[in-house]
Amino acid sequence: MGSTDPPTSLTQVALDKADWPLFTKAQLLEYFERIDLPQSHLESIVLQDGLQAGTVEYGLPLLQAIVRHHSSRVTFDNLVLHYSAHKTVTLDPVALFERIVRQKRGGRCMEQNSFLAAVLRSIGYEVRSGGGRVSRAMSPYPEVRQHQSTTYDGWNHMLNLVRIGSEWHVVDVGMGSMGPNMVIPLRDGFETTSIAPRLIRLQLRPIAESYASAPAAGGEGRPGPPLLWCYDCCYRPSESSPADNVWTPVYCFTEAEFLPQDYEMMSWFTSTNPRSFFTRYVTCTKMLLDESEEHVVGNLTLFVDTIRKQVGATRSVEAECKTEEARVKALADVFGIVLTEDEVQGLPDDRKLQT
Template sequence: MLADTDLVDLGRYLRRIGLDDATEPGRPASPRPTFETLSALVTAHVRAISFEGLDPYVGIPVADLAPQALQHKMIDRRRGGFCFEQNGLLAAVLESIGYDVVPLAGRVVWMRDPGPMPAETHKLLNVGIPGESSRYIVDVGFGGCTPPNPLRFALDEPQPTDLEEFRIVAVDPTGNHPLDPEVAGQLSMQVRIGDEWRPMYLFTPVPRPPIDSLVGSWFASTYPGSRFVAGATAAIVTESSRLNLAGPQLTEHHRDGRTAKTTLGSVGEILAVLDDRFGIDVDDCPGLAGRLAESLLNG
């Protein structure tokens, strides 16, 4: 019987993210589990496979997180996915190469007002490199603020990336999102926006079994109040910017601090942007045009 990692075609994945040409610097043909390979994979992945929640938006639950299903959707069908899909696919790829991958779960607090502790609806990865003591947080599925590079799993250490700075800190129990008394050692992933460190999600180093991802994915893709069910969302990283779509609003945040916003005026414009700028095969998402038209009419 094949292991899950045997169901991922590494060659097709590398072609999908543009790392199949070994003649170019930083592009591994037969990847070895080194930091350089990990960095190249993460950077290429976030630039090639869009974060998107279009299936939940049109009423299709994300219920199959098996590696072969994720490969079929994000590699063969030229689609993206949200955190359970993105980090699920990458976990299978990294394990097939020889990394030690530990799935973790997070509680998203990005852009949230103080209040009750949110559910664990985010998946991220704790990755180890053979022969090295250091470990890395890898997260290619946070959407608008996805870290574009691996981050050392170290506390209180601002880490520059291709775009913003990130850091991991222990949760302050007196802060906006108090420490969950049932979970010790809760941590906060933060991103620096201007001069301000903003929390993205809370997490712990406790490994999570596959069933937790299935429950979180089902909730995030079916709960009426989920942002994926309520609106069309997509995000992708470029060499020097982040491109985010929320309904008809297209926003590009540049590394130098500039922000450009465009309001798309028709379903056709939104579909064209999803295809041209985000690389998403919109024909693969049945009912998308009709759902967008309904949202624009009611919005």
């Protein structure tokens, strides 16, 4: 039973920059080793002079490499909500450093992007954290996808915005296989290939769920529905007629800055509510790089009992875990996550795979 005594302090951003949770150079080197950052990037001038972090010439290439290597080495997973005795999530950067770097574990969007924000600020990047709503077209529940695919969840996603030159850029390593997993400029109409042939885009537009009506033609004084940044994917782009491309909404977000206390509430709901995807299903994803390690080309994903691989547009079933022992072994062999005996024993009986 938790204490009912009133708290002596509440979560907040430290008002003095000197008190921000930043990592030392030695800790950053540990992190770079964890994500196998190539030597060429370890020699970046940015790591000697943090003022260069905001430059297109030096800061952007290093940021792109960090995002690329982070997404391929740090798994997007919810294992702490299943394989643990406590089933609780921490967003404390110091605790996340221990878990992600030294214990070689992963996490969900708020764990991963909270940690990465602290890393980037420690290097010298200007980072602003924001919040998003995940599209119900991404729902694991077929009925929801069928009937509510044009609507969005509540605020349940975290991403970061990083200033490079005169532009902010979206940096998000917390959306698994459906995330950008690359640095993209916060630019209305921006479109690019992510994991070929998949296209991604950003549009500043209203979403369908708004009580505000569109302004009348030629009318003044009615601003219409609020605009949100919408991140969409096109899985099978048309080579002959781009206008025929079918775009699927992934999430929408706002430029408003979210605070640690916002994520504290968001994380608590998504990690405790029995209707949450994260509390119901075991999942783990890591992205795959090409041989040059310059491009993300696919992913390996465990969902409940099946490991699927996707490279480009090609999908395959890599393994089916028939027993709990097989799933634990797969987490170690495929994803590099070695669970302790206490963690394995912490999985509730109703979530264990049975023969």
